[in-house]
Each structure stands twice: as C-alpha cells, then as structure tokens.
Amino acid sequence: MIDAGTLALAALGLPFGAFVLLAVVAPLRRAGRAAGALSVAAVGGSLLAALILWRTFPEAGADTVELAWSWLPAEGGALATVGVLVDSVAAVMLVLVALVSFLVQLYSLGYLEDETAPALGRYFAYHSLFAFSMIGLVLASNFLQMFIFWELVGLCSYLLIGFWYAKPEAARAAVKAFWVTKAGDLGFILGIVLLWAQAGTFGFSELFKMADDKTLPLGGLSLIMFLIYLGAVGKSAQFPLHVWLPDAMEGPTPVSALIHAATMVAAGVYLVTRAYPLFLQTPDVLVLIGWVGAFSALLAATLGLVQADIKRVLAYSTVSQLGYMMAALGAGAVGAGFFHLLTHGLFKALLFLGAGAVIHAVGTNDIWKMGRLFGAMPQTGIVFLVGTLALAGIWPFAGFFSKDAILAGVWEGGLTVPFLMLALTVFLTAFYMFRVVFVVFFATGHAEGHPHDPPLVMGGPLWTLAGLTAGVGILFAVGGGGEEAHGPSWISPLSLGLALAGIAFAWLTYQRRAVSAEMLARRVRPLYVAALRKFWLDDLYGGIYRGVILGLSWVVGWVDRYLVDGLVNLASAWTMRGGDRLRRIQTGRAQDYLYGVAFGLLLVIVWSYWH
C-alpha cells in the first residue's frame, strides 16, 4: 500500500519530469509525436496516482495528509514551508485535473496532427508544465506555494493562448489574458502578505486552526480576504475582469477545453473553496462574492446570446457557470459550488472538445457557416448534445444536480436578488446553447467541404467525457441526493421548467423559424447593441488605458525628459561653460605661470604673517 503523500508527490512529479525532459532534450522535443506520447504517458501516470489516491484516501486514516519541508530559512525558524496537503476536496480536484489533462492531451494528438513536429513538441512541453502547475496548485499546502503555482498556470495559459504566436490576434489575446489576470493577482499577493503579517503563517492548516480557535486576528481581515478574492476574480473571469476569457479562445481548442474551461479558470473557485474557513470569518466578503458571481453569470449569459463564434459562446458560458459557482460559495453552499466545478469541468471540456471536432471538420468557428452537421458527424453531434443538456441543466445529466444544488443553496443563503438573476440565467443558458446546437447541427445551412466524425484518438476522449457526464448524473438520479441539504421542493421543477422553456424558445427561433431572430433583436435593440459591444467594457478598459495610463505615462515622460534630464543637462552645461572660462588663464606663457606662483607665494606669506 502506497501512502497518500507518496501518491500525491508522484502525481505532481511525473508531469514535471516530462516537462524537464522535453525542455532540456531538444531532439526529443523536436520529434513531435514522441514528445506527445511522453507527455500523455506522464499525465496518464498522474491520473493513475490520482485515482488510487482518491479511492483509498478516506481509509488512509486522518482527514488530511500533509507533507511539509521548511523553506525560506530565517532567524527564528523557517519563514514558510513547501509541501502537499491532501484532503477530500484536493483528492477529487486532483482526479478532475489529471483526467481532463490526460484526455485533452490525447485529443490534441489528433487535433494538432497538421502542426510541424517542433511546434507539437513545444505544445506538449507547455502542456506538461501546465499539468504540473495545476496539480501543484491543487495540492499546495500554503498560500505562498499556491501563489507560485497560480502564477505558473497563468504563464502556461499565456504560452498556450499564444501558441500560434504568428497570428496577431492570438498574440494580443495572450498578452491581454496575462495582464488582466495579473491585475487580480496583484490583489492576491497583497492579501497573502497582509495575512502573513497578521497571522504569521502561510499554511492552510495553521490558519484554519486559528480560525477554529478564534485566535485569528480579525482586524483588517475583510480587506485581506477581499484582496485574496481579487485573485480569484481575475483567474475565474468574474466581472469586471472577465474580458480576457473570450479572447483567450484564440488558442487551440484543446487548450481552451483544458485551461479556459475545466481546470485553470476553476482555480479561483478552488481557491475560495480551499480558504473557505477564512472566508467564513468575513461574511461581508462572502455576500460580495455571491453578488458578483450572480451578476457575472447573468452578464455573460446575455453576451453569449449574440456571439457567432462557437468557441466564444462556450467561453461566455464558462464565465457564466463560474459565476454560478462563486454565487454558491458566496451564499455558503460550498459543497454545491465545488460539485458544480467538478461537473462543469467534465461537460465543458466535453463541449469544447466537441466544438473542436466540429471546427476541425469544417475549418471555421462561425456557426452561421455550419449547418445540418448532425447527419455528417453523428457521433460528435450526440456527445455535443449530451454536454449541452448537462450545461442547460436537464435531468438526469450531471449539470442538473449541481445547478439545482446551487440554486437551492443561494435561496437558502438568503440572496434573493442573486437567486433571481441565476434563475433567469438558467433560461438564457438553455437558449444560447441550443441556439448553437440547432444552428450547427440541425438547421438548414451549408458547411464547406466534407465534414466527418473525428478519428478515434479524438473520439475516445469525447465519448469518455460524455459517458462521465451522463454517468455522474445517472448515478445521482438513481442514488438520489446531492451533497447539500435540499432547498424548497419547487426549485427543481422551476429550473427544469426554465431550461425547457429556453430550449423550446431556441427551437422555435432557430429551427422552426417561427420567431424571427431579427425581430427579437429589434425589440430589445439597446440590449442587443450593448451585448454586441460587450457592454462597452473592452472599450472602457481601452479608454482607461489610452486616457489615464498613457496620459500618466506622458506626464511621467515629460518630467523625466525635462525635469530630471534637465537638471543633469544644466549641471553638465555649467561645468562646460566653467571649463571654457577657466581655460583662458592657461595662456601658454611660462611667465604668466610664474606670476601665479609668485602671487600665490605672496599670499601664503601674508596669510602666515597674519596668523
């Protein structure tokens, strides 16, 4: 029997080993598919370790397993520790991360077969680094270590969004994602440092113990937790920092599935879940989290209605679902939020990979250039439908149970207005997702070329994820009961009814064309225009950048050029003029020098005489 700590270290170490090998051994990296095989094998090993850990974990004895080594030596003991902390949340998250990473890497072998070998090697090196970083983030035993892995996954996200770096939009999107998430991370690190200054430790276990014993100093804790939450806002694409996620779709589709749907963007939710005992000390921050989450969910859903790019629809739906999770956490339904994180990780990865299969077959992202694809690619159609039903929250798919638990939790938490926003979002979610399904797979239209189902290496992951999405849901439907205490009994029928209404409305609009989409858009014209312009948020940020930051730079530049440089130039000019003047006493005539000597001598004599 291998103990939990070793398993966790193995899950962490394997992708890291693969990354180091691929980074250092250039011929291996340039070999392309061999590099991919190595990376897949490593993350497969991680998955195996994670599964064993997950299955054996509760029997392993204690509730949590923690390994720690001291780090950052300082006077009076180490400043921080590094280690792994495994508890039930981390174990489940570890399985999700390893599973989705494994499936996505496998899928990438098929999806990116047209890439050159060196590019493929680079891609898999990044992927291995990402798997290592994400697993490290999940297993981190303290805030400092978590922050380091947090930044590493941000770096991987940047590298993979910009994988096609020759494409200007991809490069811009990568930089934008990096900057926007960094804005949140600034708050995160400030929060960590302030927390350390207050409590004297980074470790989760110590902090939770202090929170339990009520020895945690509460002064300024609200600010600290708010700052830490800012990191989650950036990473989990919450309003107002959600603007990077839709642009991040410039990366390859498997990357979007792995990083920008299933795992990395969920890191913010995971962070709040992880630090939940601390957030419980600051109820005001929790209420803010709930409101921002619900608002993000609604805002992103409205934006998802008008997108023509299939991946952007999915991206906004990701923002929206992350909003659900945050709202649940804010309302105190931490189990429901985490449950939704898991189910969402499965079905959103499935949807992205399905969309990738469609894009791979058709060669465009634009849903209006697709149509009637169900006949040409039935397998893809079925798995995409499974994912969509799960996302829309239809019984008995996984999304139904987690969404229900969230709605119940938010209602029980007393956040009535956020509850209404989320209920409205249920309808919108079903509508925009089935809009995509009908337009792409069923409605009339003509797709270029001869679309066909993807090869086995891509189809396998799709079916696995579809099976899991349906299976988890059916398990709950048969076994009964979510993780949370159920809310009022009218919530399930309500959410199911709203979702079905959304589907029916989408069917009427995009399949039967009984309702004209143009007429709908005209009816709500201001909203439609606003959604098309992304509620002017990007323009606002652009304006702030151009007006405020460039203005400030201009002022700073002026000060540097004319004040600071001016002082230096003045000093040098005076020195030069002084030298020019002084040079005239250097006549070249020996007698003048002698005058000087004699006069000086006279002065010395007179001076010595007077003293």
Place this chain on the structure above:
Amino acid sequence: MGLQPYLILAAVLFCIGLFGVLTRRNAIGILLGIELMLNAVNVNLVAIARYAADPAGLVFTLFTISITVAEVAVGLAIVILIFRVRRTVEADHLNLLKG
C-alpha cells in the same frame, strides 16, 4: 652689524631677480633674473651660517654656486636649441602650452 641688513639685501636682490624674470621678454634676460634670485639665496645662506656659527651653510653655498653654473649651462643650451628651431627667443612667442 646684525643679521637684518643681510636679509634685507637678499630680499631686495630676490625681488629684483623676480621682477626681471617676470618682465623680461628675452629668454636670456629671464635666465639672468633667475641667477639674481639664486644669488639672493646664497647671500641668505652665508649670512645665516655666519650668524649661527654653523659652517654647513657655507658648504651649501658652494653646492648652490656649482649647481647654478650647471643650470645656466643647460638653460643656455635649451635657449640656443629653441633659437635654432623657432628663430626667436622672445618668451611671448613661446606659447605652445596655451590651453
């Protein structure tokens, strides 16, 4: 007679020499001025040696005289060389050191 008249004589001699050095434009004249200044020093040395009854001053004076001879020889040689090159010994024209 005390020490003072000798010192005054030496000072006057030194000042005449210095005046010559600073005002003469001819290199030969400058050398002569230097000679006067050196001799003023000699007068001082002899007077003070006598006053302090210490023969070391007399020995120094002999040294000074002989070294002065050498100095004048070298100085005149330089002046002659300069004359050969520049065709002048006017100090005002010898201003290559001008900054």
